[in-house]
Amino acid sequence: QIQLQQSGPGLVKASQTLSVTCAISGDSVSSSSAAWNWIRQSPSGGLEWLGRAFYRSRWYNEYAESVKSRVNIKPDTSKNQVSLQLNSVTAEDTAVYYCARGYDDSRDSLYHGMDVWGQGTTVTVSS
Amino acid sequence: DIVMTQSPLSLPVTPGEPASISCRSSQSLVHRNGYNYLDWYLQKPGQSPQLLIYLGSNRASGVPDRFSGSISGTDFTLKISRVEAEDVGVYFCMEALQTPFTFGPGTKVDIK
Numbered sequence: 352q353i354q355l356q357q358s359g360p361g362l363v364k365a366s367q368t369l370s371v372t373c374a375i376s377g378d379s380v381s382s383s384s385a386a387w388n389w390i391r392q393s394p395s396g397g398l399e400w401l402g403r404a405f406y407r408s409r410w411y412n413e414y415a416e417s418v419k420s421r422v423n424i425k426p427d428t429s430k431n432q433v434s435l436q437l438n439s440v441t442a443e444d445t446a447v448y449y450c451a452r453g454y455d456d457s458r459d460s461l462y463h464g465m466d467v468w469g470q471g472t473t474v475t476v477s478s
Numbered sequence: 479d480i481v482m483t484q485s486p487l488s489l490p491v492t493p494g495e496p497a498s499i500s501c502r503s504s505q506s507l508v509h510r511n512g513y514n515y516l517d518w519y520l521q522k523p524g525q526s527p528q529l530l531i532y533l534g535s536n537r538a539s540g541v542p543d544r545f546s547g548s549i550s551g552t553d554f555t556l557k558i559s560r561v562e563a564e565d566v567g568v569y570f571c572m573e574a575l576q577t578p579f580t581f582g583p584g585t586k587v588d589i590k
Binding site for chain 2: 388396397398399400403413415416417449451453460461462463464465466468469470471
């Protein structure tokens, strides 16, 4: 059974760096069938995709323009985890942060949704 | 970016009755492989979102067959044939065709 276990500080000071880690069990961060997404949910409830990392013969990253200058999604193959770093945070970055696996089934070569999610990490940016 | 809209935003339901949620995309979600890249997720109270439907009409593993998804152009519909109490929460559609993936605003379903 695939599980994503998130960890990270719940409180970050403004202008500092937010860092959340997603430990993967039951799958490999280097899987050619998976993409590791980071999504956040604002206090008002909306969901925003931040970016993803995936391995297809080499590593790829894609980021939302809204955070592209401040974000880094980094796989760690030695620990089988993927991390999110967001620099220069402000109060607008206060949210629940989720990692989620996007899955492409090799049997039919089709996308099968974001089928596994982490438990979420609540991050509050303080002034 | 693709804009996703949903209606209604709030849906009181009666257990045992059917329910339907609509989602519309600002542009086609048809991939070159012919499939619509549209997901439905349910976020139950206090939980992470969970996948219900992928590629517009395919139920995810373990999802009850009372949930179904349909497609008509850029209009997508999630139907619950007979609502159960455990179905309460917020339902989101999400386009997975191109990054940045975007979500609809969510439809809050609760029991009347």
